[in-house]
Amino acid sequence: MNLLRIDSSIQGPASAGSQLADIVVAEAVAGHPGVEVVDRHLATDPVSSTTWADAVIGSATPEADRTAAQRDALALAASLADELRAADLVVLASPLYNFGISQHLKTWIDLVLAGAPVGSRLLDGTPTVLVVTRGGAYGPGTPREGWDHATSYVTRILSDVWGADLTVVEREFTLVGINPALDAFRDLAASMKTAAEQAATTAGTHLAHRTTTAPASAVGPQ
DSSP: OOOEEEEOTTTTGGGGHHHHHHHHEEEEEEEHHTTTEEEETTTTTTTTTHHHHHHHHHTTTTGOOOOHHHHHHHHHHHHHHHHHHOSSSSEEEEBBBBBOOOOOHHHHHHHHHHEEEEEEEOTTEEEEEEEEEEEESSSTTTTTTTOOOOOHHHHHHIITTOOOOOEEEEEETTTTTTGGGGGGGHHHHHHHHHHHHHHHEEEEEEEHHHSSOOOOOOOOOO
């Protein structure tokens, strides 16, 4: 059994999302020691932004006429799609950047879609945890309600397009303590952090017992 972990934060180990993903993965491995973890960090080892175009154009080009870049792009796209399809468990950390998803994550999604037949449910029934982190607050009643254009997109891809059995763990106000303008929200941010860590622990436990538990639902603060 293998667990595919995908990170996309430019913050490296300082990423709030990666820290939550650490909790999910640690719980999954602790409860199921035979799990092999496959790490793919899209920010530290990014896919070139031109690769998707090469794959798409290459797929429409007769094989004999493809450029070396197109052949390489198609091979990488197929490899990434196969890697996702082969995963027994998936953990994906997606930060909110400028009200959307990381450019690195978007390139990866596009390339995976290019590497599989149209309509392929690459994660059909696969237990998957999506970790979402936001620097501010975007929930109902907040000034920026509706400004998060990332979470609905990623959940649509994972669940509706690829068929994942999806659990979402969320944490907001990750910039409290970093941005002085948010200092008034320190107590709220601390409670959100605690709730998100608890949700991550629960999600990891569900992954560890994927064959004996019902689909998980551990949604943190919004």
